[in-house]
Amino acid sequence: xxxxxxxSFKKSLWAYHINSGSCNGCDIEIIAALCPRYDxxxxxxxxxxxxxxxxxxxxxGPVTRQMVDKVKRAYEQxxxxxxxxxxxxCGNTGDVFYESYNLVGPIDNIxxxxxxxxxxxxxxxxxxxxxxxxxxxxxxxxxx
Amino acid sequence: MKTKQTTKTTYHIxxxxxxxxxKEPVAFExxxxxxxxxxxxxxxxxxxxxxxxxxxxxxxxxxxxLAERICGICSYCHPTAFALxxxxxxxxxxxxxxxYLRVIQAELERICSHILxxxxxxxxxxxxxxxxxxxxxxxKVLDLTEYLTGNRITKGIITIGGxxxxxxxxxxxxxxxxxxxxxxxxxxxxxxxxxxKTFRMRAQGCGILTKEDALKLCAVGPTARGSGVKxxxxxxxxxFSCADLDIECITPDVLTGEVNGDVYDxxxxxxxxxxxxxxxxxxxxxxxxxGDIVSEPKVAKVLATLxxxxxxxxxxxxxxxxxxxxxxxxxxxxxxPFTWKVRAPTYNNIMPWVPMLIGEQxxxxxxxxxxxxxxxxxxxRVAIVDSGKKYELNKEELHRxxxxxTRRLMA
Numbered sequence: 001x002x003x004x005x006x007x008s009f010k011k012s013l014w015a016y017h018i019n020s021g022s023c024n025g026c027d028i029e030i031i032a033a034l035c036p037r038y039d040x041x042x043x044x045x046x047x048x049x050x051x052x053x054x055x056x057x058x059x060x061g062p063v064t065r066q067m068v069d070k071v072k073r074a075y076e077q078x079x080x081x082x083x084x085x086x087x088x089x090c091g092n093t094g095d096v097f098y099e100s101y102n103l104v105g106p107i108d109n110i111x112x113x114x115x116x117x118x119x120x121x122x123x124x125x126x127x128x129x130x131x132x133x134x135x136x137x138x139x140x141x142x143x144x
Numbered sequence: 145m146k147t148k149q150t151t152k153t154t155y156h157i158x159x160x161x162x163x164x165x166x167k168e169p170v171a172f173e174x175x176x177x178x179x180x181x182x183x184x185x186x187x188x189x190x191x192x193x194x195x196x197x198x199x200x201x202x203x204x205x206x207x208x209x210l211a212e213r214i215c216g217i218c219s220y221c222h223p224t225a226f227a228l229x230x231x232x233x234x235x236x237x238x239x240x241x242x243x244y245l246r247v248i249q250a251e252l253e254r255i256c257s258h259i260l261x262x263x264x265x266x267x268x269x270x271x272x273x274x275x276x277x278x279x280x281x282x283x284k285v286l287d288l289t290e291y292l293t294g295n296r297i298t299k300g301i302i303t304i305g306g307x308x309x310x311x312x313x314x315x316x317x318x319x320x321x322x323x324x325x326x327x328x329x330x331x332x333x334x335x336x337x338x339x340x341k342t343f344r345m346r347a348q349g350c351g352i353l354t355k356e357d358a359l360k361l362c363a364v365g366p367t368a369r370g371s372g373v374k375x376x377x378x379x380x381x382x383x384f385s386c387a388d389l390d391i392e393c394i395t396p397d398v399l400t401g402e403v404n405g406d407v408y409d410x411x412x413x414x415x416x417x418x419x420x421x422x423x424x425x426x427x428x429x430x431x432x433x434x435g436d437i438v439s440e441p442k443v444a445k446v447l448a449t450l451x452x453x454x455x456x457x458x459x460x461x462x463x464x465x466x467x468x469x470x471x472x473x474x475x476x477x478x479x480x481p482f483t484w485k486v487r488a489p490t491y492n493n494i495m496p497w498v499p500m501l502i503g504e505q506x507x508x509x510x511x512x513x514x515x516x517x518x519x520x521x522x523x524x525r526v527a528i529v530d531s532g533k534k535y536e537l538n539k540e541e542l543h544r545x546x547x548x549x550t551r552r553l554m555a
Contacts, residue, residue, distance in 0.1 A: 022191075023215050025213070025217075025219065026216070027167055028217065035280065035283070036276050064191060064193060066189055099198060100195075100198055101194055102193060103193065120298055123296065
């Protein structure tokens with residue numbers, strides 16, 4: 001578990017998932033994390049349909065040119081305090097697509113990323129760990 | 145009292161590219177008359193990652209891993225189709241055992257993909273408990289995939305001239321355990337999807353694609369078979385060891401005796417294909433001969449052979465969503481391919497959306513769109529959209545649409 005995580009949480013964490021041109025690999029692992037085997041919904045973590053309801057932004061994919069403004073807009077619509085998690089290698093570094101002419105990413109050129117999850121795709125355990133780390137950030141922000 | 149003269153006008157609903165009902169970026173523009181859909185426009189291109197262009201700077205072995213990342217769900221069929229095309233050019237003979245192993249992996253992927261789709265379809269009609277049920281079953285298949293290949297999603301098992309990992313006797317207990325688990329749960333799934341009232345209400349008579357339309361619009365895979373078109377690459381042009389196996393085209397009349405071409409029929413086809421895939425894996429394990437699993441294990445030697453090869457090759461394969469075609473051209477003396485073209489099944493299956501959606505209600509959009517099992521990340525190498533009006537989608541067009549949408553929001 002992530003360091004500094006309190007034993008009880010002040011609120012449950014809602015995540016918004018945005019696909020910025022990913023290959024679906026990370027997206028299905030995010031859904032897999034919500035499903036019975038890993039079941040993060042028991043901690044109150046769930047995917048929501050609107051960025052306006054979300055505490056955490058989960059981004060996947062290397063951010064194609066067509067998706068930049070949409071990613072930015074989704075981020076701006078989220079209420080503060082917020083955290084951004086980048087899931088998967090291609091959002092972190094570009095991965096196999098690094099030299100592509102249609103990429104604006106890696107994502108930290110566009111958004112301030114709090115947690116990087118590596119792996120292509122990362123296992124659901126890694127995604128859950130990342131969400132817990134984002135939780136620590138949000139809890140510390142709230143304590144201030 | 146004077147009656148007010150009203151002119152009946154339609155209105156537009158834009159959906160996407162980011163929308164909770166869509167797992168992938170794709171934009172629709174619906175023309176709505178009351179609750180009925182009059183016209184549909186689909187814009188693609190949001191997942192364009194220039195895979196084919198990047199490939200002209202990589203050698204064929206590197207491209208295998210690039211092809212794998214075209215789509216995370218079809219992460220087996222793309223590199224395999226590419227390997228088929230390259231083997232076709234360089235006349236590389238694949239050992240017989242490797243051909244059987246390739247079929248086993250392909251069928252495992254089909255089970256995974258169809259169960260995943262079943263869950264998504266249930267989610268689209270608001271039946272979330274079934275989503276969880278199916279994904280729980282899917283985890284078992286992923287466990288087996290991980291056990292056999294080392295990874296859950298991107299498998300990295302294909303290499304040019306064979307496969308990278310063998311299936312030995314030690315693997316058999318776990319394989320049979322998973323297959324038996326699937327068989328036990330198949331009956332449960334069949335009951336939920338085919339007998340349940342909720343599914344029948346939403347799926348029967350909804351999103352109809354007639355056989356004529358399916359043929360005219362070149363639908364492939366379960367979408368075409370759901371409309372009664374007997375089209376399956378495994379049967380029509382058997383690749384690997386498919387010719388030795390007992391495979392039949394599955395159309396919905398096998399079960400119900402009639403073909404309607406609606407969402408329900410596509411569910412039937414996919415469900416029966418899961419059963420067929422389990423059977424095929426068993427057949428493969430039974431018939432698999434002993435021998436090598438790769439024609440040339442040294443990668444450097446394979447690359448040297450490919451550098452000398454010249455010509456064009458085509459790899460055709462039945463992916464879970466339909467037929468996938470890869471075209472490759474190699475030039476002698478060049479390490480990198482001259483060109484590589486991918487035609488993913490969703491490209492064909494997007495056009496049938498138009499006849500399926502017209503006349504349906506707005507609330508039916510998610511389930512109808514999902515019924516073809518669309519995969520945008522496979523498709524977005526192509527930026528020309530044809531939906532009756534035919535126009536080319538370029539950056540300006542997208543920008544214009546984006547500006548328009550912003551203006552609409554501001555107004």
